[in-house]
Amino acid sequence: MRTMLLTSLLVSLGAAAQADAQTLRVLILSGRNNHDWQTTTPFLKAMYEASGRFSADVTDDPASLTAETLASYDVLVDNWSAYPDMTGRQWDAAEEPILDFVRGGKGFVLLHAATACFSDWPEFQQMAGCTWGDESGHGTFHPFRVFIDDPEHPIAQGMPQFLTGPDELYHKLTPHPSMHVVASAFSAKDQKGTGDFEPVAVTTQFGEGRCFYNILGHNVEAMSGAGFRTLMLRGTEWAATGAVTIPVPEDLPTPKVNGAVVVGGHSFDEAVFPQIFDAHEGASYEILEQKDDSEIFDNVENFPYNVVVLYNMGQKITEARQANLLKLLDQGVGLVVLHHAVAAFNQWPEYANIIGAKYYLEDTADHTKSVYLHDVDFTVNVADPNHPVTRGLQEFVIHDETYNNYDIFDDNRVLLTTTETSSAPSLCWVRRYGNANVCFIQLGHGPEAFANPDYQRLVAQAATWAAKQK
Ligand SMILES: [Zn+2]
Numbered sequence: 001m002r003t004m005l006l007t008s009l010l011v012s013l014g015a016a017a018q019a020d021a022q023t024l025r026v027l028i029l030s031g032r033n034n035h036d037w038q039t040t041t042p043f044l045k046a047m048y049e050a051s052g053r054f055s056a057d058v059t060d061d062p063a064s065l066t067a068e069t070l071a072s073y074d075v076l077v078d079n080w081s082a083y084p085d086m087t088g089r090q091w092d093a094a095e096e097p098i099l100d101f102v103r104g105g106k107g108f109v110l111l112h113a114a115t116a117c118f119s120d121w122p123e124f125q126q127m128a129g130c131t132w133g134d135e136s137g138h139g140t141f142h143p144f145r146v147f148i149d150d151p152e153h154p155i156a157q158g159m160p161q162f163l164t165g166p167d168e169l170y171h172k173l174t175p176h177p178s179m180h181v182v183a184s185a186f187s188a189k190d191q192k193g194t195g196d197f198e199p200v201a202v203t204t205q206f207g208e209g210r211c212f213y214n215i216l217g218h219n220v221e222a223m224s225g226a227g228f229r230t231l232m233l234r235g236t237e238w239a240a241t242g243a244v245t246i247p248v249p250e251d252l253p254t255p256k257v258n259g260a261v262v263v264g265g266h267s268f269d270e271a272v273f274p275q276i277f278d279a280h281e282g283a284s285y286e287i288l289e290q291k292d293d294s295e296i297f298d299n300v301e302n303f304p305y306n307v308v309v310l311y312n313m314g315q316k317i318t319e320a321r322q323a324n325l326l327k328l329l330d331q332g333v334g335l336v337v338l339h340h341a342v343a344a345f346n347q348w349p350e351y352a353n354i355i356g357a358k359y360y361l362e363d364t365a366d367h368t369k370s371v372y373l374h375d376v377d378f379t380v381n382v383a384d385p386n387h388p389v390t391r392g393l394q395e396f397v398i399h400d401e402t403y404n405n406y407d408i409f410d411d412n413r414v415l416l417t418t419t420e421t422s423s424a425p426s427l428c429w430v431r432r433y434g435n436a437n438v439c440f441i442q443l444g445h446g447p448e449a450f451a452n453p454d455y456q457r458l459v460a461q462a463a464t465w466a467a468k469q470k
Helices: 002-022 037-050 092-103 122-128 226-241 319-330 339-343 349-355 453-467
Strands: 024-032 054-059 075-081 107-111 142-148 162-167 180-186 197-206 209-214 258-264 284-289 307-312 334-338 371-382 396-404 413-417 426-433 436-441
Touching (some): 024 037, 024 226, 037 054, 075 092, 075 226, 092 107, 092 122, 092 197, 107 122, 107 226, 122 209, 162 226, 197 226, 209 226, 258 453, 307 453, 319 349, 319 436, 334 339, 334 453, 396 453, 426 453, 436 453
Parallel strands (some): 024 054, 024 075, 107 209, 258 284, 258 307, 307 334, 334 436
Antiparallel strands (some): 142 162, 142 180, 180 197, 371 396, 413 426
């Protein structure tokens, strides 16, 4: 009898402890703000509660944040901003209790515009990791891709790159020495951004506590996607506990490439070639062999592809087909040009302007013909790691054919280079043509290149960037 009682007591105590571990208590500080906190805060509260991991209370009065009220929470979520008042210590008596709360081992989460104030409060800046400053801004409200910079961080473990938005991608936030970037996004110039990566998920350590700044989340529309919700829930759980148990959903929207691979006019290893595209998970490609060099451009109404990958060396392209290719580029269909496609359409002068290079098939009055060399083993250097095409790539060695003595335009943004003397020094570049993202990759002659995982990743990232995923 006694034993039974003791057992059932232990069982119920265990159940209570488990229930406690499963429910983290969130307090959302809302209000003021140049954003629509009246809709975003209820959205956040519902999101936390629907996750099953959190309970959430809301206050819009900073003065209510005393040591006593904070004591019953695991994490404080800041959806409050004094913007445009960048200076001024608006939280008064709540400052010390908040700092003590975090220092003592609890969590602090900041959302989007929450850092656009308190530029004269050093501890706030230290907790945030990066804050809105004089240079800060954002481009258009648009969808973009979030890259994981620290895949080992508990928040990001198992998270793939994902599409988010439409949202505002902040740029030129003021970084503080405490900042650790977990995820970032490319701030595209054609969306009025900086042309560089900007942080979107930042963590800091503050005393025994943890802070997470989610720079995304302009409004409810921006917050509605699975990517934002996953990042916010996992970031909040990590801030509260230092660990993450909330799973990454299977259906995170990832960029979808639908590519047309144009071949013909030059032989290649047809058995191994498709490996390049098979390696690109989630993408679909169709290899289209051209019998008449360029018939893919005969009719481009309802063109089903968002990127064209040229691996052809046919020369014929009628004026009507030229106009159709230009029309696609104007519509923003991306272009990736691989290897011997540098020498395709050689009689069409505009082709060189599209790809950023001119190959000489024969000697001309003012240029000797371009040269190639088979079976060279050489090192590929990443000249610019701060671009979506090269993000995450390290220097690698490849067995390939090199090209040299062809014109490479000065206005290309060069991403990969080599010091191999038989090759042109620039191996890969990007440029804009019309509304299209264009990427040229000199590499890619044969099966050694096709099966090279670095080459496969390069082509996949080039196609994804070129396809834009708007
Ligand atoms: Zn905003």
